[in-house]
Amino acid sequence: MAERLSPEVVRKILDFAVEIYDVVIVDMPRDTAAWVMEAVRASTTTLVVMQNTLAIIRDVKLLLDYMPHAGVDMRKVELINNRAMAKSQSVSIEQLKQTLGRERIHRIRNDYHTALAAADQGMPVYKVSATSELTEDIRHLANDIWHTHEPGKKEHRGLLSRLFNNRKAAPKS
Secondary structure, eight states, X not given: OGGGOOHHHHHHHHHHHHHHBSOOOOOOOSOOOHHHHHXXXXXXXXXXXXXXXXXXXXXXXXXXXXXXXXXXXXXXXXXXXXXXXXXXXXXXXXXXXXXXXXXXXXXXXXXXXXXXXHHHHTOOHHHHOTTSHHHHHHXXXXXXXXXXXXXXXXXXXXXXXXXXXXXXXXXXX
């Protein structure tokens, strides 16, 4: 079904979502389809999640090389090394940075048991293990994203409004 999406429809959906919500997160495939590139061009930040296995590194390298040709501003593309430091990884972080031409890659360390327990219990990782390296890395990533990409100053909303109303005020006609 996604292959039928046109870039124009994706842009309209995203424009509408941005009008309503303060933050819009879109989970997309690591692909070069026209609709995916439109979503990436429309984003303020694109986080490419990857693992450091040779096949995935190759795919990410091809994607990163293609993006500028598709009109993507590469300054807003960041990489996340998921399952970092797993026993099975064959590529060091320094090799990864060199291969992908990046000075900074976010790290989410591997903690299969905590991640699985969180998924099975339907709970956030921090509730399963508040002190795990996985929880620490997710917190660090969230803080980094927030401080690096904090939305422009918005009207001050009270605590109750922020807690119970994640939607922006409806546009006035």
